[in-house]
Amino acid sequence: MLLDPDGNPVGVDLPTDDALIRAYAALVAARRLNDQAYALVRQGRLAVYPSSHGQEACQVAAAHVLSPGDWLFPTYRDTAAIAARGVDPVQALTLLKGDWHSGYDPVATRVAPQATPLATHLLHAVGVAHAGRLRGEDAVVMAICGDGATSEGDFHEALNFAAVFRTPVVFFVQNNEYAISVPLSRQTAAPSLAHKGIGYGIPGERVDGNDIAALLTVLGAAVEKARSGEGPQLVEAHTYRVQAHTNADDASRYRDADEVAPWIARDPITRVETYLRGRGLLDDQKAAGYAASAAEMAEHMRAGLNTDVVADYRDLFAYVYAEPTPQLREQQALVADELTREEVR
Amino acid sequence: MLLDPDGNPVGVDLPTDDALIRAYAALVAARRLNDQAYALVRQGRLAVYPSSHGQEACQVAAAHVLSPGDWLFPTYRDTAAIAARGVDPVQALTLLKGDWHSGYDPVATRVAPQATPLATHLLHAVGVAHAGRLRGEDAVVMAICGDGATSEGDFHEALNFAAVFRTPVVFFVQNNEYAISVPLSRQTAAPSLAHKGIGYGIPGERVDGNDIAALLTVLGAAVEKARSGEGPQLVEAHTYRVQAHTNADDASRYRDADEVAPWIARDPITRVETYLRGRGLLDDQKAAGYAASAAEMAEHMRAGLNTDVVADYRDLFAYVYAEPTPQLREQQALVADELTREEVR
């Protein structure tokens, strides 16, 4: 912890003022993104939204510690991190809008498609990092997963492969204490998730997941260690899923509101805001400026996501293979024929 | 370590004389079983044999620390452990003779079928243990795997489930330094395999895998801890695969004979034999007696495995389901018809 829950600095090696201001702006945008996405679900524009409300410090830090050549491997919950990395949130939300599976170019942006099958993408992260290293590049891969995902076999295999091949991956576990309804105590009997590094020979760190300053420092150090050839790193951020798993979930079935309240008090944005204001780095006017940028982004989201895209059936057949098989060509022709006849009717 | 490589006692809490003598007899039998099975491969009676030559102390200890109601979950390499647990080696070798997949009754013997898909059986072990515990029984499950198998996702899931449910399983890793041709260094970057317990909140112990006294003590303690409700235990025995992976393997392609020699010197049988003779618990006459029992067992193996069983095609259809489906009945009738017509010809 570098900032205590009340925003008082308790550590020594705080990130630079610039980094914290930049992070603050991104936090405000991330919160706005979460709120806007939730609203869009209510309006029927998104099918569902797994919010990172309350986890925005993790989201922002994961993106901000990366250099341009680095990669980010996010989960379904990490839309805000993807946006913080520079991907258009409208593109990022294509999945949940339902127009296509993934809306941005993972190779151009160096942001992998948001992974739904838990922990599976951690192995892709290892592969991307290993390929880069074989070519002599110094790119680092930031791979995010949740506390629940640490129970999957792929989590184990990914950490182990990364360790054996000394692959430059930072495994970043956002421990928000829940996997849908299942609390952390049902996920592990270990003292912490960071302890999981030991069985692979990977250094593990724990960090307060609502403290942007600590996150920037710890994740930043992990990235640089990975880059300098020290092999993979494991960072567990302890945070909390303030809202339900998604809007479709009913958290009252499995946890008391009492449990949530203290976490709302530990909000990651207020904490850094208090600090920045105390240091004179932020005032009402500046804050209003960041809020305005965030509002602009929200407006862009609404504009981009309130459109009805006319779904083109040909897309269904165009990307299955580099070249459609004869079978797919037949099947596409069948739909084309149906549509022609429909038009005629 | 309780006995040093030369057979000198170095620990304090040695197993009882009785236990060591019983173990010695079983070690002699285990070695004989390995040798006999190898010979049967050469004679074309077994398809293949993954020997536990040099690992017999692990084999015997894994069986001897169990009480009658406990379960053993072995791998393909653990035929000697199965025999030490009281299963007829002829039945145990049914798999490799090729008459059927598994030759003994796993429920009656409380010995699971030898598992080939690596680490998968560790989860079954957790399930068996959990079911027993739900019924209020105090049975413990001894689940064996190799160093290579620790890399599989199922290893991770098994240890984690066992830890979360505090299931009475002893995970016993026979680290023989190789997974076929792949050395331990390619399997893990951790300081030891016992360290893997930490990430699950499971106590991990390392033990000299060629020291029967230490194995009996450490595994025995682990079994009793598991039984008394302390949850799962992890024990890594450091040993060595003295022979090739199986007779079909050519170890010279991946390791030097130099590497093997010191391990032959560390033979688990001579070590305890030296100790027992030193203590006056074993003399030539007694040793000859154990050798004779082992020879008798080998004779029984030859007799049982040198027979040509007439394969009954009906077995193929009888056990797929409790009741054959109509489809299987048709398929069986087809073979019956073929055989009738063959006889006629």
Added chain:
Amino acid sequence: MATEKLTMATALNRALRDSMAADKSVVVFGEDVGPLGGVFRITDGLSAEFGEDRCFDTPLAESGILGMAIGMAMNGMRPVVEMQFDAFAYPAFEQLVSHAAKMRNRTRGRAEVPLVIRVPYAGGIGGVEHHCDSSEAYYAHTPGLHVLAPSCPADAYGLLRQAIASPDPVVFLEPKKLYFSRTEADLDSSVAPIGRAAIRRPGTDATLIAYGPAVPVALEAAEAAAQEGRSLQVVDVRSIVPFDDETVCEAVRSTGRAVVIAEAAGFASVSSEIAARVMERCFHHLHAPVRRVTGFDIPYPPPKLEHFQLPSVDRILDTVDDLQWEDS
């Protein structure tokens, strides 16, 4: 014995509850099946009613869930596990194919694994990737598994109770899009024996063969065809493995024409099997080849495009029109 109007979700919940009450070796576990009652609420109330030992949440790992279930089944229990969505059963594939399906055979029947793997499956719910797979072919192709797919609350209840009572492992496919539609059912008298298809609608001109989520669509198509004067028979397969050759072939022989309907991608699928075996067995009764209306051989589409993938009334009727009618 009373008939009541209820959803498939309720019927399934009732089947679990009744099975647990009847046999204390029945245990239910998986992800979020405890206090939450499952993301589809199929296990609602079970952990409260039967206690934590009988219905519980596990760590998040499907191979772990199934592997542990196999062990428990080997040791006297009857586990019923839930895979949260179709595509999230794939991590358990090795446990399913190499162990659940083979344990009885491996041990000459000495180790039984009476367990049920419940899989909310298939599409039509506007779900995103990985939440709409029709994975029945993987299971149906694997010897040693029974594979069931109900299409209505009554069958859902009857088949699930039998699946739980079965000494063999059963993959129980629950069509998600039918979870919450209500129909009349008399659960007490629900008898849908494993291995028996059902004629859902009589008809004389052609036979529609469907299972799970495709059955209501087939019935709708038959209704529409009736308006146009064509009489379509509808067979609900229900039990994919074992397959009811008798009922299905007799139905097809009676009409001489058939269309197999399924949501799954068509290539090397259950509908390939049905088409092939019907043609093998009814060849000389057929006026036209058996045709298939299936999903295309593509990954399940995103929500906005899924209507192209799902067998529709129009596509079924077009295909029926193609069955080489003498008068056309």
Added chain:
Amino acid sequence: MATEKLTMATALNRALRDSMAADKSVVVFGEDVGPLGGVFRITDGLSAEFGEDRCFDTPLAESGILGMAIGMAMNGMRPVVEMQFDAFAYPAFEQLVSHAAKMRNRTRGRAEVPLVIRVPYAGGIGGVEHHCDSSEAYYAHTPGLHVLAPSCPADAYGLLRQAIASPDPVVFLEPKKLYFSRTEADLDSSVAPIGRAAIRRPGTDATLIAYGPAVPVALEAAEAAAQEGRSLQVVDVRSIVPFDDETVCEAVRSTGRAVVIAEAAGFASVSSEIAARVMERCFHHLHAPVRRVTGFDIPYPPPKLEHFQLPSVDRILDTVDDLQWEDS
């Protein structure tokens, strides 16, 4: 351009070597593929020739192997991974179905995963459980994968080189029992394009359709039938996905009778698909239904019983005899 006598194992090894020499983004990894050269020696010498970075052993975890391969493929490499035996590919099933097969589609072609999954497959080698599965149906049913199964050294070489060059993920099924039989082949001129079947033997009375390990058996059966005066055509499918409807259907139309032969369990299998599509497409050319000679719907038998499971010359000829010949 010279013809030489060589085994399929040698042809495969040569294909890997030539592909690695031609393109330095090709990397080979898996279990025991390094110094040992693979348990079947298919990767023999590659790590010595191309170095540890190009051909290497991994930790023992198949999901890990395929998952890492997917990542490497996303980042400019062309991984060729080995699954040691058929049944040991199952742990990688989720990576295969939910990622390898779908990554291109998911990203509208922006992320390609050019990779090859080599699977020594099928039986006939006296192998114990888990070492003899014919798993092609699982792969063929999964949209987004190409699935190839060569039956001779020349095709093995040609198809593997093309699989490695392909921008799409390819499951490459290597019939274990054919690894070490020698045939004449001219590797340099081996052209077996993905998606094209081959007529292996002309014939006029009926068509045998086979792939992989079943092809030599089909040829033997055709030879035996010729002795008895019956002329059987043999088609080698080679490319299961994409499937060559043109060649296969043209062949069947020319004879009017067909038998599909495969080792895998028959239910919901590749042979179901072939039988179904051939009957759909050639219905009015057929004198009898297309029949199948496949493995039974049972777990692969233990060595002493496997001869009952494998399609045999006699079983094929019996089935051909059953094709409703006018004169019988």
